[in-house]
Amino acid sequence: MEQLQITSATPNSALLDLPWRQPLAEWPADVLAALPRGISRHVVRFVRLDGRVLAIKEISESIAFREYEMLRQLRKLEVPAVKPVGVVTGRRSDAGEPLEAALVTEHLAFSLPYRSVFSQALRDETVNRLIDALTVLLVRLHLTGFFWGDVSLSNTLFRRDAEQFAAYLVDAETGALHRELTRGQREYDVDLARTNIIGELMDLTAGELLDEEIDEIAIGDSLVERYTELWQALTGVEAFHADERWRVAARIERLNELGFDVGELSITTDIDGTTVQIQPQVVDAGHHSRRLLKLTGLDVQDNQARRLLNDLDSYQAATERQEEDEQLVAHDWLQNVFRPTIRAVPRELRRKLEPAQLYHEILDHRWFISEQAQRDVPMPETVASYVENVLQHRPDEKAILGLAPGEAPEEGPESDYFHYASADG
Amino acid sequence: MASVTYDHATRIYPGSERPAVDQLNLEVEDGEFLVLVGPSGCGKSTSLRMLAGLEDVNGGHIYIGDRDVTDVQPKDRDIAMVFQNYALYPHMSVADNMGFALKISGTPKAEIRQRVEEAAKILDLTEYLDRKPKALSGGQRQRVAMGRAIVRQPQVFLMDEPLSNLDAKLRVQTRTQIASLQRRLGVTTVYVTHDQTEALTMGDRIAVLKDGLLQQVGTPREMYDTPANVFVAGFIGSPAMNVGTFDVKDGKAVVGHAAVPIDRDALGQLTDADGGKITVGFRPEALEIVSAGSPDALQVEVNLVEELGSDAFVYGSLKSEGVAGDLHSGSSDQVIVRIDPRDVPMKGDTIHVTIEPGKSHVFAPSTGARL
Numbered sequence: 001m002e003q004l005q006i007t008s009a010t011p012n013s014a015l016l017d018l019p020w021r022q023p024l025a026e027w028p029a030d031v032l033a034a035l036p037r038g039i040s041r042h043v044v045r046f047v048r049l050d051g052r053v054l055a056i057k058e059i060s061e062s063i064a065f066r067e068y069e070m071l072r073q074l075r076k077l078e079v080p081a082v083k084p085v086g087v088v089t090g091r092r093s094d095a096g097e098p099l100e101a102a103l104v105t106e107h108l109a110f111s112l113p114y115r116s117v118f119s120q121a122l123r124d125e126t127v128n129r130l131i132d133a134l135t136v137l138l139v140r141l142h143l144t145g146f147f148w149g150d151v152s153l154s155n156t157l158f159r160r161d162a163e164q165f166a167a168y169l170v171d172a173e174t175g176a177l178h179r180e181l182t183r184g185q186r187e188y189d190v191d192l193a194r195t196n197i198i199g200e201l202m203d204l205t206a207g208e209l210l211d212e213e214i215d216e217i218a219i220g221d222s223l224v225e226r227y228t229e230l231w232q233a234l235t236g237v238e239a240f241h242a243d244e245r246w247r248v249a250a251r252i253e254r255l256n257e258l259g260f261d262v263g264e265l266s267i268t269t270d271i272d273g274t275t276v277q278i279q280p281q282v283v284d285a286g287h288h289s290r291r292l293l294k295l296t297g298l299d300v301q302d303n304q305a306r307r308l309l310n311d312l313d314s315y316q317a318a319t320e321r322q323e324e325d326e327q328l329v330a331h332d333w334l335q336n337v338f339r340p341t342i343r344a345v346p347r348e349l350r351r352k353l354e355p356a357q358l359y360h361e362i363l364d365h366r367w368f369i370s371e372q373a374q375r376d377v378p379m380p381e382t383v384a385s386y387v388e389n390v391l392q393h394r395p396d397e398k399a400i401l402g403l404a405p406g407e408a409p410e411e412g413p414e415s416d417y418f419h420y421a422s423a424d425g
Numbered sequence: 426m427a428s429v430t431y432d433h434a435t436r437i438y439p440g441s442e443r444p445a446v447d448q449l450n451l452e453v454e455d456g457e458f459l460v461l462v463g464p465s466g467c468g469k470s471t472s473l474r475m476l477a478g479l480e481d482v483n484g485g486h487i488y489i490g491d492r493d494v495t496d497v498q499p500k501d502r503d504i505a506m507v508f509q510n511y512a513l514y515p516h517m518s519v520a521d522n523m524g525f526a527l528k529i530s531g532t533p534k535a536e537i538r539q540r541v542e543e544a545a546k547i548l549d550l551t552e553y554l555d556r557k558p559k560a561l562s563g564g565q566r567q568r569v570a571m572g573r574a575i576v577r578q579p580q581v582f583l584m585d586e587p588l589s590n591l592d593a594k595l596r597v598q599t600r601t602q603i604a605s606l607q608r609r610l611g612v613t614t615v616y617v618t619h620d621q622t623e624a625l626t627m628g629d630r631i632a633v634l635k636d637g638l639l640q641q642v643g644t645p646r647e648m649y650d651t652p653a654n655v656f657v658a659g660f661i662g663s664p665a666m667n668v669g670t671f672d673v674k675d676g677k678a679v680v681g682h683a684a685v686p687i688d689r690d691a692l693g694q695l696t697d698a699d700g701g702k703i704t705v706g707f708r709p710e711a712l713e714i715v716s717a718g719s720p721d722a723l724q725v726e727v728n729l730v731e732e733l734g735s736d737a738f739v740y741g742s743l744k745s746e747g748v749a750g751d752l753h754s755g756s757s758d759q760v761i762v763r764i765d766p767r768d769v770p771m772k773g774d775t776i777h778v779t780i781e782p783g784k785s786h787v788f789a790p791s792t793g794a795r796l
Contacts, residue, residue: 059590063590179440180439182479184478184480185480199514200514203516206516220529
């Protein structure tokens with residue numbers, strides 16, 4: 001008889017303790033973690049295991065292995081995506097009936113499904129930021145040659161990234177890696193993203209979860225616009241006169257500003273040497289995040305990194321150490337500013353947000369109360385005020401993602417393989 | 426609705442020298458259900474994605490109706506990829522789930538309602554239109570997803586292995602549903618599968634591809650009865666055709682103990698390149714059990730009998746003196762014989778069979794082409 005088999009690059013024997021002999025839809029509530037789910041055509045459940053939250057999806061064996069490999073490749077390419085844990089095959093019920101294979105991924109800590117983000121009081125700005133985050137993700141995927149085939153908000157998770165959001169790919173079932181994407185593949189993905197986003201927003205409107213003022217179609221259209229702009233900025237050919245060579249540096253700076261590094265730039269001149277054409281060949285996202293990692297060892301998202309780097313710059317200026325080695329200054333900033341600030345937050349509240357996000361919010365708060373008080377409020381005072389007035393009222397984003405305080409997740413799993421988010425009750 | 430034409434359509438992937446699809450010429454008639462089938466890597470999915478606009482066409486043209494769509498972007502081709510995305514929206518009614526794409530494109534409300542109602546009627550969903558997806562069964566939800574494609578009234582439906590994610594039972598059920606739905610709608614459909622049974626049961630016509638080259642296109646009957654080459658002969662049909670290459674002696678192919686008479690015309694088409702040999706194929710049901718003394722009978726030693734109720738098949742080895750030739754069936758090196766399920770030999774028995782007249786297929790060993 002076929003045996004239960006777990007294929008995993010990071011084997012964890014605790015996985016064996018899960019009730020694999022039952023269909024996922026019938027798993028008892030005590031093993032499940034109460035997290036809101038996206039819209040999916042498969043049964044998906046979350047479980048808590050060894051302090052981690054795992055997402056389990058039932059799909060056919062061949063597709064499970066395919067998606068597992070795809071997610072592993074995407075991780076290697078450093079694309080923001082959920083981390084694959086393994087594939088479980090050879091499942092049988094107690095009655096001996098074969099059960100579908102399961103793909104296990106690690107749930108992204110501090111991530112928010114769009115339904116929770118949208119269900120919180122939503123400002124237009126937030127919508128734009130979510131769309132921006134998805135745009136950046138889609139462009140990054142396309143730059144690596146990944147055709148998604150099913151772009152949607154449901155297949156994406158969002159993490160706070162300073163005042164922005166960072167988007168992560170959750171579902172790679174329909175995706176495929178190519179050497180290079182054709183324009184048709186990119187446009188198909190973008191068009192499908194538009195349709196799906198509008199559909200998902202219309203659904204939230206139908207469920208009275210979205211402000212009636214919101215124009216779903218305009219939001220969908222804005223993704224297409226932003227994608228086109230960003231793709232052009234990253235990959236477009238720029239031509240200029242030979243004596244305007246400063247424009248090469250300007251282009252690189254502009255890309256850095258957008259959060260991208262230029263790995264390779266092709267420069268061609270015409271025969272008489274009067275016109276220069278440049279086109280970035282290899283661009284990598286994460287410019288700020290890489291720079292901060294190099295300086296401080298802190299591994300955070302790009303906009304968070306940008307915020308911390310700005311703070312590091314002001315520290316350098318305030319301590320009049322502009323001439324010193326940046327690495328040394330960064331070390332001191334980490335020891336004397338960043339760490340003490342985080343440590344000043346009571347331990348039990350600290351876990352509500354990622355440290356970098358916490359720091360970002362504290363900086364925001366300092367600006368806010370300093371303006372109110374018409375003086376520079378020092379850090380210790382800021383932290384105390386932030387904890388008192390902001391943090392303790394915030395939901396815990398590591399654990400109960402997106403559920404409003406006191407809101408219970410939907411009871412009991414549904415009886416079939418289509419299921420719906422519980423954030424809307 | 427419209428026809429689809431591949432005119433010398435070629436796709437060469439960047440970095441590759443061999444075309445993934447090589448000079449494909451294929452015409453799909455208006456309203457026809459055409460199945461592209463072949464082993465993995467044969468170019469069937471690439472061909473479909475070229476039609477969808479996802480793959481560049483590096484040579485030749487593709488037309489939908491009279492319109493050259495070779496360089497038209499996917500969303501402007503008026504086609505629908507069915508089943509690509511069928512997550513349903515929980516807060517929206519079934520009608521809204523089916524019609525939301527029309528709402529996005531600005532279709533007037535009354536027209537949306539009308540198209541949704543028409544689609545619902547065809548899909549047996551009329552009474553559920555105002556309900557939420559939660560109230561539907563799994564099969565009904567799948568039909569809602571089909572409804573999404575139908576209400577858009579595209580010129581062509583494209584389906585890329587839509588059943589590969591379903592279990593065996595649901596696959597057979599859905600197969601029948603898709604085929605009958607397509608007949609009712611009359612929308613030109615191009616369907617990709619690796620499964621020849623799916624191709625035979627669903628398609629009006631089947632196009633078999635291998636290594637980027639179109640091997641043959643025809644009705645299921647034509648493909649089965651007159652395969653154009655050895656590859657098609659071995660690929661179409663289950664269990665597969667018995668095929669082997671044998672010496673020709675006195676106008677007959679020497680198959681084990683037996684000599685199979687070959688048509689004079691066919692013999693005349695053999696060339697020096699064939700080296701005095703001929704490839705002969707015969708389906709399991711083309712064999713007749715005869716008595717032990719019959720002249721020109723093949724002797725088959727029984728290895729296994731597969732009983733299917735209505736049918737039974739012998740899997741056996743061809744007995745011979747000296748070289749038996751390389752007779753095989755599909756990927757197995759056994760001979761398959763369909764027998765009367767009420768008269769089954771034992772393992773180890775030897776049965777004598779002859780090929781029914783007119784039921785053998787002959788091919789040139791050098792080219793694989795039908796003679």
